[in-house]
Amino acid sequence: MNILELLANDYTLRVVALGSAMLGFVSGIVGSFAVLNKQGLLGDAISHASLPGIAIMFLLIQTKSTELFMLGALIAGLTATALINAIVKYSRIKVDSAMALVLSVFFGFGLVLLTYIQKIPNANQAGLEKFIFGQASTLLRRDIYLILIIGLILMSLTIVFWKEFKIVTFDADFADSIGISSKRISYILSSMIVLSIIIGLQSVGVILMSALLVAPGVAARQWTNKLSVMIVLAGTFGTVSGLVGTIISSSMQKMPTGPSIVLVISFIVFVSMILSPSRGILWRYVRQIKHQSDINEDQVLLNLYDLAMNHNNPHHSHNIAAIEPMNTQGGKKLKQLKYILGNLQAKALVKEEQLDGWSITEEGLNYIMKHPMRKEENDVTSN
Amino acid sequence: MSPQIEIQIIAVIVAIACSIPGVFLVLRKMAMMSDAITHTILLGIIIGFFIVHDISSPFLIIGATLTGLFTVYMVELLTRTRLVSEDSAIGIVFPFLFSIAIILITRYAGNVHIDIDAVLLGELAFAPFNRLRIFGVDIGAKGIYSMGLILIINLGLIWIFFKEIKIVVFDSELAAVLGFSPVLIQYGLMTIVSVTTVGAFEAVGSILVIAFMIGPPVSAYLLTDDLKKMLYISSGIGALNALGGYQIAFYYDVSIAGSMATFTGITFMFVFIFAPQRGMISVAKRRKFQSIDFAKKTMLFHILHHEGKENEGIENGVSTIYEHLNLKREFLKRMILQLIHEEKLQEVSGVYKLTDSGRKYTIESYESIIESLNSEYIK
Numbered sequence: 001m002n003i004l005e006l007l008a009n010d011y012t013l014r015v016v017a018l019g020s021a022m023l024g025f026v027s028g029i030v031g032s033f034a035v036l037n038k039q040g041l042l043g044d045a046i047s048h049a050s051l052p053g054i055a056i057m058f059l060l061i062q063t064k065s066t067e068l069f070m071l072g073a074l075i076a077g078l079t080a081t082a083l084i085n086a087i088v089k090y091s092r093i094k095v096d097s098a099m100a101l102v103l104s105v106f107f108g109f110g111l112v113l114l115t116y117i118q119k120i121p122n123a124n125q126a127g128l129e130k131f132i133f134g135q136a137s138t139l140l141r142r143d144i145y146l147i148l149i150i151g152l153i154l155m156s157l158t159i160v161f162w163k164e165f166k167i168v169t170f171d172a173d174f175a176d177s178i179g180i181s182s183k184r185i186s187y188i189l190s191s192m193i194v195l196s197i198i199i200g201l202q203s204v205g206v207i208l209m210s211a212l213l214v215a216p217g218v219a220a221r222q223w224t225n226k227l228s229v230m231i232v233l234a235g236t237f238g239t240v241s242g243l244v245g246t247i248i249s250s251s252m253q254k255m256p257t258g259p260s261i262v263l264v265i266s267f268i269v270f271v272s273m274i275l276s277p278s279r280g281i282l283w284r285y286v287r288q289i290k291h292q293s294d295i296n297e298d299q300v301l302l303n304l305y306d307l308a309m310n311h312n313n314p315h316h317s318h319n320i321a322a323i324e325p326m327n328t329q330g331g332k333k334l335k336q337l338k339y340i341l342g343n344l345q346a347k348a349l350v351k352e353e354q355l356d357g358w359s360i361t362e363e364g365l366n367y368i369m370k371h372p373m374r375k376e377e378n379d380v381t382s383n
Numbered sequence: 384m385s386p387q388i389e390i391q392i393i394a395v396i397v398a399i400a401c402s403i404p405g406v407f408l409v410l411r412k413m414a415m416m417s418d419a420i421t422h423t424i425l426l427g428i429i430i431g432f433f434i435v436h437d438i439s440s441p442f443l444i445i446g447a448t449l450t451g452l453f454t455v456y457m458v459e460l461l462t463r464t465r466l467v468s469e470d471s472a473i474g475i476v477f478p479f480l481f482s483i484a485i486i487l488i489t490r491y492a493g494n495v496h497i498d499i500d501a502v503l504l505g506e507l508a509f510a511p512f513n514r515l516r517i518f519g520v521d522i523g524a525k526g527i528y529s530m531g532l533i534l535i536i537n538l539g540l541i542w543i544f545f546k547e548i549k550i551v552v553f554d555s556e557l558a559a560v561l562g563f564s565p566v567l568i569q570y571g572l573m574t575i576v577s578v579t580t581v582g583a584f585e586a587v588g589s590i591l592v593i594a595f596m597i598g599p600p601v602s603a604y605l606l607t608d609d610l611k612k613m614l615y616i617s618s619g620i621g622a623l624n625a626l627g628g629y630q631i632a633f634y635y636d637v638s639i640a641g642s643m644a645t646f647t648g649i650t651f652m653f654v655f656i657f658a659p660q661r662g663m664i665s666v667a668k669r670r671k672f673q674s675i676d677f678a679k680k681t682m683l684f685h686i687l688h689h690e691g692k693e694n695e696g697i698e699n700g701v702s703t704i705y706e707h708l709n710l711k712r713e714f715l716k717r718m719i720l721q722l723i724h725e726e727k728l729q730e731v732s733g734v735y736k737l738t739d740s741g742r743k744y745t746i747e748s749y750e751s752i753i754e755s756l757n758s759e760y761i762k
Contacts, residue, residue, distance in 0.1 A: 040471040041470045041474055048590070090667065091655060091662075093605070094409075096414040096470075097409045097600075097604075100415055101414075101647075103418065103593065104597065105647055105648030105651070106648075108641040109641065109648065115637040119636065214475055217471075218474075221467075254489050256486060258482070281466075
């Protein structure tokens with residue numbers, strides 16, 4: 001309640017929360033494609049590489065202007081992307097090395113320019129570093145509009161190129177074969193990634209922006225196999241982490257906004273990886289145990305069937321000691337065997353005729369007849 | 384020793400110490416792991432600091448190294464679930480750990496001198512002020528000794544385990560079969576990477592560590608196919624970057640670490656463009672040659688195939704051949720002129736015909752293609 005009250009009354013908090021939430025939404029959507037295209041680290045590379053763009057823009061205009069800085073960052077980011085692609089295309093260097101190289105060289109060059117700027121007698125340069133390393137608490141209403149506008153542009157691009165993005169993401173060769181240039185589409189995609197990073201730089205900072213790009217997509221991927229659902233989910237996760245992160249940071253003292261957003265989204269990722277019903281680690285484990293016990297039950301039933309086939313009466317009962325050595329799984333413990341037989345009895349596939357004397361029921365026979373592991377030569381019709 | 388000389392000595396030592404593990408990172412396609420580690424060791428340093436309350440304690444190095452390893456472990460753990468790709472795993476793990484580090488700093492270490500900028504950006508210019516004193520005697524900048532020690536350890540480990548590392552890097556399955564544990568070697572390498580990063584970032588900052596680790600090996604990768612030579616070349620290029628970068632920084636009075644990273648970019652671009660065989664110019668030339676060669680052979684095969692058939696006039700006709708080959712008309716025209724010039728092709732009353740030498744050449748190249756296809760198939 002306290003938090004809602006805060007949100008309603010505190011203007012600054014409202015602006016920051018709104019901005020972060022929108023940022024989370026946009027980067028979640030754009031980032032989903034980055035995740036699917038295995039370009040998760042491109043965000044990291046670009047966010048570092050944009051530094052010289054900002055510095056050069058400052059050298060050119062000699063004053064601080066958010067829009068022009070973003071333009072500079074955008075140009076630097078696109079140049080870095082093009083360079084990474086060119087290095088991979090024209091040499092045997094792998095994409096990860098190309099990224100690490102371009103990232104560090106661009107960032108180093110940016111540092112050179114920054115130190116150069118600091119020597120110029122120009123009062124305007126103060127606070128330039130803050131811009132580069134980002135501080136969500138400095139978000140202004142104007143920045144919100146900028147995020148909103150760019151966010152809308154990115155979203156309409158996503159809708160317009162939806163079909164193309166989808167096809168290039170999942171089967172680039174097929175896209176080329178039906179006349180959709182996968183090269184051009186992936187260039188549009190990288191430009192969109194660059195753009196969303198640039199708007200995020202200011203509020204969450206260089207390093208944490210790459211998390212905001214990758215994490216929502218990864219979390220959303222766990223819950224669905226459908227692209228449209230994944231995108232919507234990623235947007236939602238991004239929004240939630242932006243909001244919750246901001247609220248946490250403002251309700252605790254000395255809690256930086258960017259990192260707390262990252263913690264929230266990381267938490268969402270870990271929870272998704274563990275709990276998602278279809279892919280989650282927990283359910284995978286549960287399913288594995290279930291499969292194991294199914295296999296065990298089938299095995300015991302098959303043994304019982306094979307034993308019964310040695311008699312004229314398929315319902316002839318056998319002592320548990322006779323079933324046990326038959327078990328090809330290397331002799332289960334008697335206790336476990338009893339447990340398995342109990343399960344089978346619950347399904348009415350076997351019956352305990354006397355103490356430790358088990359026989360297969362009519363239903364059990366029916367079940368066995370359909371079983372792929374049944375040995376044909378032992379077949380006897382049940383009547 | 385003057386501070387300038389000391390700075391350059393430290394830089395060269397750092398460059399060589401970084402490029403050795405860097406070679407293996409590049410070869411194992413783990414370059415971005417260095418980016419992750421350089422960021423996450425901050426967490427180790429902070430936690431170490433909370434335990435010992437001394438920013439210059441060697442315990443911090445241990446803490447940082449452990450976080451470096453922990454980063455690698457977490458990335459592998461996430462990747463192994465097969466729920467995320469490796470790049471996404473890196474993209475999740477390192478901002479997560481880095482965020483924890485920043486939160487810890489802001490909340491609990493606000494009044495202690497741990498400057499995030501200093502950690503990330505580094506300031507080599509201050510390195511000479513940090514002196515190593517033994518019994519009160521100043522024996523030089525501390526960075527020289529700490530990085531020197533790391534360099535010696537790196538060299539020693541690579542020298543001793545060269546064979547093992549080599550097998551693991553190039554064929555980890557074979558290594559496993561032969562009884563070397565790829566996991567052990569892998570984590571050994573990552574330990575070296577972490578220790579080197581920790582040692583180096585104090586002097587040069589984490590971004591330059593990436594430039595030093597990846598830049599020289601990537602350049603060397605374009606110059607040689609031999610692991611040993613790659614190690615030598617990248618050490619050489621690393622040292623060159625350090626010295627060249629320092630000159631720029633000194634001349635323009637700008638960030639030393641930044642200049643060295645920039646110089647790394649310059650040497651790489653030079654190698655990337657001009658390297659014999661693997662440089663951009665050679666690759667572009669080779670690709671051009673291959674596409675011309677391919678077009679020529681395709682055309683010759685086409686002509687040979689239709690030679691003497693009833694529709695030869697249409698298939699191989701001077702004005703109609705373009706419609707039967709899926710290549711650009713202009714390009715094809717040039718190829719035809721070249722082939723006529725090479726006396727492999729001639730024009731006989733409006734139809735292209737092979738000359739005797741051209742036919743021989745065509746059949747030979749056809750057979751060599753079939754042969755290479757067959758040998759591949761057998762493989």
